[in-house]
Amino acid sequence: xxxxxxxxxxxxxxxxxLYGPILLLPIFAFNDGKVVAFPLQGFTTGWFxxxxxxxxxxxxxxxxxxxxxxxxxxxxxxxxxxxxASVRYAFPGKAPLMGLIMLPLVLPExxxxxxxxxxxxxxxxxxxxxxVIIGQVLICTPFAVAIxxxxxxxxDKSLEEAAMDLGETAWSTFRLIVLPLVMPxxxxxxxxxxxxxxxxxxxSNFLGSGQPILSVYIFGQFRFxxxxxxxxxxxxxxxCMSIILLGFAEYMRRRGIAKAGGKDSGGFL
Amino acid sequence: MTFSAxxxxxxEFKDVHKYYGDYHALRGINGTIKAGEFFSLLGPxxxxxxxxxRTIAGFEDISSGVIMIDGKDMANVAANVRPTxxxxxxxxxxxxxxxxxxxxxxxxxxxxxxEDKAKAVAEALEMVGLKGFGKRAAHALSGGQRQRVALARxxxxxxxxxxxxxxxxxxxxxxREHMQVELIKLQRQVGITFILVTHDQEEALVMSxxxxxxxxxxxxxxxxxxxxxxxxxxxxxxxxxxxxxxxxAQVLSETGDTLEIDAKGLGRVTIDASMAPxxxxxxxxxxLRPETLTLLYDGQTATERETEGIIDEVIYFGDMTYYDVYLxxxxxxxxxxxxxxxxxxxxxxxxxxxxxxxxxALVLFR
Numbered sequence: 001x002x003x004x005x006x007x008x009x010x011x012x013x014x015x016x017x018l019y020g021p022i023l024l025l026p027i028f029a030f031n032d033g034k035v036v037a038f039p040l041q042g043f044t045t046g047w048f049x050x051x052x053x054x055x056x057x058x059x060x061x062x063x064x065x066x067x068x069x070x071x072x073x074x075x076x077x078x079x080x081x082x083x084x085a086s087v088r089y090a091f092p093g094k095a096p097l098m099g100l101i102m103l104p105l106v107l108p109e110x111x112x113x114x115x116x117x118x119x120x121x122x123x124x125x126x127x128x129x130x131x132v133i134i135g136q137v138l139i140c141t142p143f144a145v146a147i148x149x150x151x152x153x154x155x156d157k158s159l160e161e162a163a164m165d166l167g168e169t170a171w172s173t174f175r176l177i178v179l180p181l182v183m184p185x186x187x188x189x190x191x192x193x194x195x196x197x198x199x200x201x202x203x204s205n206f207l208g209s210g211q212p213i214l215s216v217y218i219f220g221q222f223r224f225x226x227x228x229x230x231x232x233x234x235x236x237x238x239x240c241m242s243i244i245l246l247g248f249a250e251y252m253r254r255r256g257i258a259k260a261g262g263k264d265s266g267g268f269l
Numbered sequence: 270m271t272f273s274a275x276x277x278x279x280x281e282f283k284d285v286h287k288y289y290g291d292y293h294a295l296r297g298i299n300g301t302i303k304a305g306e307f308f309s310l311l312g313p314x315x316x317x318x319x320x321x322x323r324t325i326a327g328f329e330d331i332s333s334g335v336i337m338i339d340g341k342d343m344a345n346v347a348a349n350v351r352p353t354x355x356x357x358x359x360x361x362x363x364x365x366x367x368x369x370x371x372x373x374x375x376x377x378x379x380x381x382x383x384e385d386k387a388k389a390v391a392e393a394l395e396m397v398g399l400k401g402f403g404k405r406a407a408h409a410l411s412g413g414q415r416q417r418v419a420l421a422r423x424x425x426x427x428x429x430x431x432x433x434x435x436x437x438x439x440x441x442x443x444x445r446e447h448m449q450v451e452l453i454k455l456q457r458q459v460g461i462t463f464i465l466v467t468h469d470q471e472e473a474l475v476m477s478x479x480x481x482x483x484x485x486x487x488x489x490x491x492x493x494x495x496x497x498x499x500x501x502x503x504x505x506x507x508x509x510x511x512x513x514x515x516x517x518a519q520v521l522s523e524t525g526d527t528l529e530i531d532a533k534g535l536g537r538v539t540i541d542a543s544m545a546p547x548x549x550x551x552x553x554x555x556x557l558r559p560e561t562l563t564l565l566y567d568g569q570t571a572t573e574r575e576t577e578g579i580i581d582e583v584i585y586f587g588d589m590t591y592y593d594v595y596l597x598x599x600x601x602x603x604x605x606x607x608x609x610x611x612x613x614x615x616x617x618x619x620x621x622x623x624x625x626x627x628x629x630a631l632v633l634f635r
Contacts (some may be wrong), residue, residue: 161328162361164349166375166426186299 022239029233036228054230060212064198067213069127071136079144079189080138080182086145087152096178098145105142113206120207125232127209135203140193147192149187149251184252191249195242220239276303278340279430280325281461285334287320287486294320298334301477302464305428307456309465309473312483313509321483322432322466327351330576339429354423355432358439360415362407393421394623396455413444419630424459425459430443433465437472449475470510474498482506488624498558503545504634507556514562514603515554518594530555530633531582534596534603535576538628542576545633552635561630562605564622566613571625577605580620590615594624 005226029048033041085091088100104112116135125131155178163173201215208216218234221227280302287295291497291560295317310318315500323329324336327348338352355373358598363371373390376555390633394400397417402410410418418435423431436452437445453476457465467473481491490502501507518532532555540555546563565571581602582593592604605624607613616622 054555156359156361157358157364158359158361161348162355162357162363162422163374164328164347165326165355166422167349167378169349177363177365189491 005245007154021074025232025238025239027231031229034226034229036232038265041201047229049238051230051233051237056212057217057234061062061215063129063212064214067132067136067204068194068197070133071140071197072190074133074137075140075144075193076148076186076189078141080146080186082141082145083148083152087155088157089148101145104144106138107148108200111135111201116203117206127207127211128209129211131209132204132211132213135207136197138201139200140196143196144193145190147187148182150184151188151253153182184255188249188253189251191245194250198264199238216225275565276305278302279304279306279338280412280464281335281337282321282366283335283337285321285324285336287317287324287329287565289334294486295331296322296345299482299486300491302430302462305460307453307465307476307478309467309472309477309480310483311467311470311480314468315397316483317486318466318468318483321466322355322434325430325464326353326355326426326432327349352403352424352429353432354430355426355434356416356419356423356436360419360436361408362409362415362418362473363407365457365613366401366407367403368410368418369518371407372421373423374422378518381532390427391419393425394460396424397421398451403622411450412439416448417439420455424455424461426463430462433463435466435468437467438469445472447496452476457608472528474510482509484509499630500544500546503549503550507632508635511603512559514557514559515634516554516557516601516603518553518633520553520633528633532631533551534578534599534601535574535626536597538574538631540628540631540633544629544631548635551635553633554635556632557603557608557626557630559591559604561627562594564605564607564616565625568627571623573625573627575623575625576616578622578624580616580618580622585615585616592616594622595622608628 027037027040030043030045031040032046033042059219080102082098086094113135116131116138120127120131159175159177161182163177164170167175184209198213204213204218205219218231278301280299285295286293286296298321310321312318315353320329323621324331325338325343327343327346343351363374366374369390372393373386376386378387390403391400394403397420399417399438400412402414402418407415407418417441419436423603426542433452437448440448442503449472452463452465465473465476474497477494479491479493480497482489483498484505490497490506492500492502497506501510501513507513507515516532516534518530519538521529521531523529527539527541528535528542528545530553531537535555563571563573578596578599580594580596582591582594583589584593589606590609591604593602593604595602603624609615
């Protein structure tokens with residue numbers, strides 16, 4: 001079939017709209033001028049030095065790191081339980097239950113954040129990094145479940161039976177056979193949850209009680225035109241980190257499927 | 270057959286039932302499997318043969334009844350401590366381990382020294398013809414090699430019973446026939462009780478000392494291959510094992526030792542009572558295997574009985590030719606097989622022929 005030129009132009013415009021702005025980030029991060037506009041003024045790494053010198057930015061980065069690591073760990077652990085249960089066992093109400101677990105994927109995050117805020121405040125729970133973590137776990141767990149379900153599904157049940165048959169208990173079978181084979185899936189889930197949590201804004205803003213958290217902090221800094229170029233420098237760093245992390249996660253996921261001898265069925269990249 | 274009936278019992282089933290919800294998968298299994306026997310569970314898919322194997326391994330609980338292995342009730346014995354090991358249909362080779370790690374997996378809690386275990390692994394690999402494959406990655410093996418690894422991994426633990434769940438079904442025909450012979454040799458060498466699950470009747474006949482034919486959760490007949498083939502106890506078993514011609518018949522008279530019957534197209538014939546399994550209330554038919562019927566060429570005469578017929582169909586196999594023949598001017602059609610040897614031309618459709626047969630080959634189902 002001959003490709004229609006209009007479809008080709010549409011695709012090009014679409015991709016440009018999607019990735020063009022991101023390409024502007026590094027361009028202006030290295031631009032020697034306070035105004036984010038063409039023509040470019042010359043090359044500088046000054047915005048990067050300014051960014052690294054910012055004390056509040058460091059605190060925000062540290063907080064975000066604490067949140068992201070906690071969320072990634074908790075979501076992945078919960079994801080392991082849910083994925084294992086949904087792949088291996090049949091129990092009453094399984095379909096609606098799994099549906100409810102996956103629902104936050106499509107639920108407006110705003111609603112989750114507002115509802116949590118109301119409940120937490122009425123319960124008298126003080127807002128802190130901990131409340132942000134709770135909220136983000138809710139958002140990240142469906143991603144963990146989706147990735148880990150595919151990891152557990154590619155595992156042949158008779159491998160576990162074979163290990164039991166050869167004298168292992170249920171627990172040692174899980175440790176010696178299941179865990180190593182789904183480990184790439186666990187790594188992928190951890191990395192993706194980490195990335196989602198790291199740039200999450202709504203819940204961080206609603207439940208963070210004004211604590212410096214990276215996404216919220218960046219948004220705040222955009223009020224000051226002088227701060228914008230150093231934020232672009234930060235953005236450049238974050239884009240690079242995200243690409244590396246997601247690439248690594250996808251690599252782990254594919255390796256896991258190949259290792260267990262399964263066929264690739266989906267994934268994020 | 271080398272099997273002798275006086276060997277000690279290894280496995281005993283006493284009225285074993287298994288339900289999956291409302292589905293009655295095993296409906297009162299009784300029987301014994303002898304020590305050192307090559308035993309097959311044969312039946313179409315869904316007959317319960319794999320379920321029965323898995324209850325022996327301990328992967329499935331039974332709903333009622335008793336399974337004894339080597340004199341011990343297995344009711345509260347978990348799969349990981351039963352004296353059985355299994356070769357899975359998918360082989361279940363651990364993909365994250367090398368061949369020798371797979372084979373040595375069951376020795377993890379073995380108190381022997383590392384060197385002794387390595388020696389045991391090497392011996393097991395040699396036994397299955399994979400000497401020198403120890404360091405290979407498991408996923409780099411062919412189907413036949415995987416199966417040998419699965420065998421070595423199970424046999425290294427010297428189980429009392431080796432369970433094989435359709436182990437040859439994933440192999441191509443040549444490899445399958447080769448492995449059938451290998452398995453028989455291996456079983457004789459190690460002397461362990463082998464229980465094979467298969468839906469392939471030929472495979473069961475070739476390999477087994479005894480076979481349990483299963484239909485719909487019940488054992489229809491438990492016998493050695495020759496008995497099963499020559500004296501099936503029901504029309505259903507006869508139909509499942511090999512090819513059998515069924516001819517409508519009437520029972521004329523019956524004494525203790527013999528029966529006089531009238532089979533359509535064959536005429537009156539007297540058969541031995543041993544060739545008439547217990548009556549089931551079905552309309553009587555006699556069964557006749559294709560190879561017990563012979564076409565007579567000019568100048569040949571039958572040693573026992575002969576009947577005229579007309580060839581309706583000729584199926585040429587190279588070494589054999591199958592003829593479908595209408596018997597004695599009736600609408601009864603039988604299939605007979607002839608070896609293609611010199612001096613025996615393949616005959617055409619429509620040829621009038623004489624068919625020789627022996628009353629002793631007839632089985633009566635009623």
